[in-house]
Amino acid sequence: MSEGPAVNAAEWFAIGISFGNSNSSIAYTGPDGKAEVIANEEGDRQIPSILSYVDGEEFHGTQAKLQLIRNPRDTVAYFRDYLGKDYTSIDPTPCHQSAHPQQSDSAVAFSIHDANDEGPSSITVSEITTRHLRRLKQSASDFLGKAVNAAVITVPTNSSAAQRGALISSAKRAGIEVLQLVHEPVAELMAYDARPETVVVDKLVVVADLGGTRSDASVIASRGGMYTILATAHDYELGGANLDQIIIDHFAKEFMKKHQIDPRENERGLAKLKLEGEATKKALSLGTNATLNIESLTNGIDFSSTINRTRYELLAGKVFSQFTNLIEQAVKKAGLDVLDINEVCGLSQAVHCYTRKTHESQVILSGGSSHTPKLASRLQSIFPVTTKILAPSTFPTALNPSDLAARGAAIQASLIQEFDKEDIEQSIHPMVTVTPHLSNAIGVRLLSPSVLGESSPDFQPLIDVETALPARRVTQYRVSNTGGDVLVRVCEGVREIKTIKPIPKPKEDTNGGETDADSELESDEEEEEIRQIVWNESRPIAEIALKDVKSGSKVEVVVNINSDLGLQVTARAIGSRGGVRFAVDAPNVTSDGSI
Amino acid sequence: MATAEVIPLTLPPLPEGWNAEKDFKILGTLSNATQRNIEPVGPHFLAHARRKRHRRTFSEDERIQAQERVKKVEEEEDNEISEPEDPIMLSRDAKDWKGQDHYAVLGLSKYRYRATPEQIKRAHRKKVLRHHPDKKAASGQDDENDNFFKCIQKATEILLDPAKRRQFDSVDEAANVDPPSKKQLSKGNFYKLWNPVFESEARFSKIQFVPMLGDESSSKEEVEAFYNFWYNFDSWRSFEYQDEDVPDDNENRDQKRHIERKNANARRKKKTEDTARLRRLVDDALAVDERIKKFRKEERAGKDKRRLEKEAEAKRLAGEKEKARLEEERLKKESEETAKAEREQNKKAKEAAKNAAKKNKRVLKSSVKDVNYFSKSGEASAAQVDAVLDDVELIMNKISNEELASLATRLTGMDKDAAAIKTIYATAARKLIEEGKLREAEIKTFF
Numbered sequence A: 001m002s003e004g005p006a007v008n009a010a011e012w013f014a015i016g017i018s019f020g021n022s023n024s025s026i027a028y029t030g031p032d033g034k035a036e037v038i039a040n041e042e043g044d045r046q047i048p049s050i051l052s053y054v055d056g057e058e059f060h061g062t063q064a065k066l067q068l069i070r071n072p073r074d075t076v077a078y079f080r081d082y083l084g085k086d087y088t089s090i091d092p093t094p095c096h097q098s099a100h101p102q103q104s105d106s107a108v109a110f111s112i113h114d115a116n117d118e119g120p121s122s123i124t125v126s127e128i129t130t131r132h133l134r135r136l137k138q139s140a141s142d143f144l145g146k147a148v149n150a151a152v153i154t155v156p157t158n159s160s161a162a163q164r165g166a167l168i169s170s171a172k173r174a175g176i177e178v179l180q181l182v183h184e185p186v187a188e189l190m191a192y193d194a195r196p197e198t199v200v201v202d203k204l205v206v207v208a209d210l211g212g213t214r215s216d217a218s219v220i221a222s223r224g225g226m227y228t229i230l231a232t233a234h235d236y237e238l239g240g241a242n243l244d245q246i247i248i249d250h251f252a253k254e255f256m257k258k259h260q261i262d263p264r265e266n267e268r269g270l271a272k273l274k275l276e277g278e279a280t281k282k283a284l285s286l287g288t289n290a291t292l293n294i295e296s297l298t299n300g301i302d303f304s305s306t307i308n309r310t311r312y313e314l315l316a317g318k319v320f321s322q323f324t325n326l327i328e329q330a331v332k333k334a335g336l337d338v339l340d341i342n343e344v345c346g347l348s349q350a351v352h353c354y355t356r357k358t359h360e361s362q363v364i365l366s367g368g369s370s371h372t373p374k375l376a377s378r379l380q381s382i383f384p385v386t387t388k389i390l391a392p393s394t395f396p397t398a399l400n401p402s403d404l405a406a407r408g409a410a411i412q413a414s415l416i417q418e419f420d421k422e423d424i425e426q427s428i429h430p431m432v433t434v435t436p437h438l439s440n441a442i443g444v445r446l447l448s449p450s451v452l453g454e455s456s457p458d459f460q461p462l463i464d465v466e467t468a469l470p471a472r473r474v475t476q477y478r479v480s481n482t483g484g485d486v487l488v489r490v491c492e493g494v495r496e497i498k499t500i501k502p503i504p505k506p507k508e509d510t511n512g513g514e515t516d517a518d519s520e521l522e523s524d525e526e527e528e529e530i531r532q533i534v535w536n537e538s539r540p541i542a543e544i545a546l547k548d549v550k551s552g553s554k555v556e557v558v559v560n561i562n563s564d565l566g567l568q569v570t571a572r573a574i575g576s577r578g579g580v581r582f583a584v585d586a587p588n589v590t591s592d593g594s595i
Numbered sequence B: 001m002a003t004a005e006v007i008p009l010t011l012p013p014l015p016e017g018w019n020a021e022k023d024f025k026i027l028g029t030l031s032n033a034t035q036r037n038i039e040p041v042g043p044h045f046l047a048h049a050r051r052k053r054h055r056r057t058f059s060e061d062e063r064i065q066a067q068e069r070v071k072k073v074e075e076e077e078d079n080e081i082s083e084p085e086d087p088i089m090l091s092r093d094a095k096d097w098k099g100q101d102h103y104a105v106l107g108l109s110k111y112r113y114r115a116t117p118e119q120i121k122r123a124h125r126k127k128v129l130r131h132h133p134d135k136k137a138a139s140g141q142d143d144e145n146d147n148f149f150k151c152i153q154k155a156t157e158i159l160l161d162p163a164k165r166r167q168f169d170s171v172d173e174a175a176n177v178d179p180p181s182k183k184q185l186s187k188g189n190f191y192k193l194w195n196p197v198f199e200s201e202a203r204f205s206k207i208q209f210v211p212m213l214g215d216e217s218s219s220k221e222e223v224e225a226f227y228n229f230w231y232n233f234d235s236w237r238s239f240e241y242q243d244e245d246v247p248d249d250n251e252n253r254d255q256k257r258h259i260e261r262k263n264a265n266a267r268r269k270k271k272t273e274d275t276a277r278l279r280r281l282v283d284d285a286l287a288v289d290e291r292i293k294k295f296r297k298e299e300r301a302g303k304d305k306r307r308l309e310k311e312a313e314a315k316r317l318a319g320e321k322e323k324a325r326l327e328e329e330r331l332k333k334e335s336e337e338t339a340k341a342e343r344e345q346n347k348k349a350k351e352a353a354k355n356a357a358k359k360n361k362r363v364l365k366s367s368v369k370d371v372n373y374f375s376k377s378g379e380a381s382a383a384q385v386d387a388v389l390d391d392v393e394l395i396m397n398k399i400s401n402e403e404l405a406s407l408a409t410r411l412t413g414m415d416k417d418a419a420a421i422k423t424i425y426a427t428a429a430r431k432l433i434e435e436g437k438l439r440e441a442e443i444k445t446f447f
């Protein structure tokens, strides 16, 4: 059943929707090209993905969430991951304090009193989703003053065809044509990349989506503005709920000390603790202290207590490690090292590292739990100093991590709403998306600056590994002060992680043998081994001679790689005419070798 | 990307002798590419899609083909529980968690201490999906008190906590491999029977790289290193898991302290026993390790060989010394003989010279006698004779034997010519004077 008549392309009015297990967001890209997250009628930009029914009346979002205390069995929450899944393969844990999922045929349903004066009815998760999306669509339409009829919706990277299909049809029943489903981490990355100040550069990005009941990490290669997911890691039992539990347990113990009653044993008491505890946890992301106030927590006893951030971070240490482990696991799965998520190219002389300005690396923190300052600072210490940790507490101009997915979806919506459905289908067809990617970096040999004068030439990448083909890159290099004939050696290279054991430093005795505990601690730290990236040439491709290059001028090298791995190289001294131009055949292709 | 990236590094100079027809050389082709999915989002992708589609429409077949080539980044989720669940285990009382096999509860019996945290997480999830009490309740098969679900949660809690997992692994009997019996060993198969024992014991090592038993081709150093390691085994095994529960009320403090002490003693005792057990185990293996015998035998054989070699060497050295002694003796004798012969010859020559000189002197003396001592008339006076003979004597004594001989020869040819003889003497005298051996005044008669 579709609400509203079929529409054709010209009439799409599309928004971006992030549909999470805990919260959903809606966003719209205005005529100025800026994506904005829309607040619903209650002023919420993070709208709890919860529906509740009281006397036949439907509550949504924050209003529904409040019903978890009084009316948990007719309140449906944390249902997104059940959509399109078999009952046998769902984890009902997150729904323990709300309506429990049940089997309906092989799908999932909830038994709730959604209408007045009637017994419970079994509502499938598809129907719940439809109702939730309908409310989101209504909020967006009200805000924008125009009926929304289409959307780009974000989904986890590992959502199955069945899950996608179920979402698309649920949306359709809510009167939303899904123009495209996009992967959450990609939408989140796009939210950052769409900012006007962003320049298109090749980079490696880790997107850590730390949500309410699950967390996901992805490693994405961004090459020439195109994104390729290299690896992902998922933890379905890790999220803000684990941190809520820390707060709940802490306050429950405080309460027990005073009253010898465990408030967690009372269902309503636990629900109140969870709701208020979550608010306290959020407050600790901003302040160094937070208070919890609950009227009639259990047995009619009111409870009020304070916790400071240091205490909380101490208690949550283990959970924080689980988050960082997940992220490191994704990096490892991509066959990378945290050092690769870095904008510094290590040269073999550790003394002089230079930064490829157009190459950078980021860790994007998204999802509500990414507001937690300690998580960002932990990541800061894991990744190299030059890696940008894009989170509110570590990066001044970071976007709100809760908004990212919806923004990204809204940007994509604005890009494609002009097209008709068939056109979009064809553009996202695997024939278009499945693309050869470079299995090694391509670069040239260059002299590294060194305190000891010129050293032997080292490989330096010019096109990064995992670049989608075809690709074209233009680079300029220096010529020595004396000028003359220079060699451009184009080759493939691989990077290696070198571990350098520091040379034990002789004890300095400058302050008259007087060393305080602090400085000793520091020297201990210096003993740590240094790990760095070293590039090695792995396969020569071609050599070019440029004769009589003027001193102090620059040489420009243009490399163009075709989808079949054939490449064209042009090298010339800037300001001079001519230069050398030739082609290298694709592998396993025989031809006369001429251009 | 159209804009050029400026890299502040210098191109190397063209090597000496580099040469190519059109100033380039092709050395190879690119490595094969990986087929990956690019994410169909963003303006750059749209441009890519436009180029790639080129107003084409792709079919379902093409979709399937393209998807087959692509490198997968997501693992397939499998919810299969590979190990059958023992009904007795399913009806366990969760309160008795100390007695439960945590690996079996999670279906990881095959892996035990080898299970990775990821495996444990995955196993936990599979079990949760099947045994969640909310699911059971929904389907009406109520498990009293959610017992098995609680077992699952406890097993996961312990196995995902490194410290707790070690405590459990320390007493995980099911992971132990008993040492082989004498009867088993009697059929040979030493390595096959003992290897699993050491492999399982190795899990307790604080040191990561544990040397393994090896086989009959292992070197003496390897075998020595193996037994050395195992006799000095540094084990993290501990026995707090088997502690008696300490009452956690504040009432009975003495009772509490008593149990704590009892526990501490029990742990220490078990640890000592375990160290002894491992030592015995290594003793037993060592006792039947054929390689030890082999190395001893080789060593003994080696010793004999070395002794024989030493003796032969000594003999050879002695022989050489004797030879040298004989040679030396021979040389000495030889040189002595030549010296004697030389001496004799010298003597003879000297004698001959003496005789010649005597003869010559006689010639000289008779030469003046024959000319009557230069007397012009008749008999020479005695004084004259003495004076002439004195002068002759003087000259004879001052000249060498050779000069004497030549003087004698010259005089012999003069045949009593007094004047000539006198001249000869005068010449000889003058020569002596010139040489400063004689003063003119000493000669009385020749001038």
Ligand SMILES: Nc1ncnc2c1ncn2[C@@H]1O[C@H](COP(=O)(O)OP(=O)(O)O)[C@@H](O)[C@H]1O
Binding pocket: A019, A020, A021, A022, A023, A024, A046, A210, A211, A212, A213, A214, A239, A240, A241, A278, A281, A282, A283, A285, A366, A367, A368, A369, A370, A371, A372, A402
């Ligand atoms: N400011 C904050 N500080 C800490 N945690 C927060 C903050 N805001 C939201 N969260 C937590 O983020 C989680 C929800 O994240 P979200 O990305 O919306 O989840 P999901 O992806 O599951 O829908 C909740 O556990 C919530 O408590």
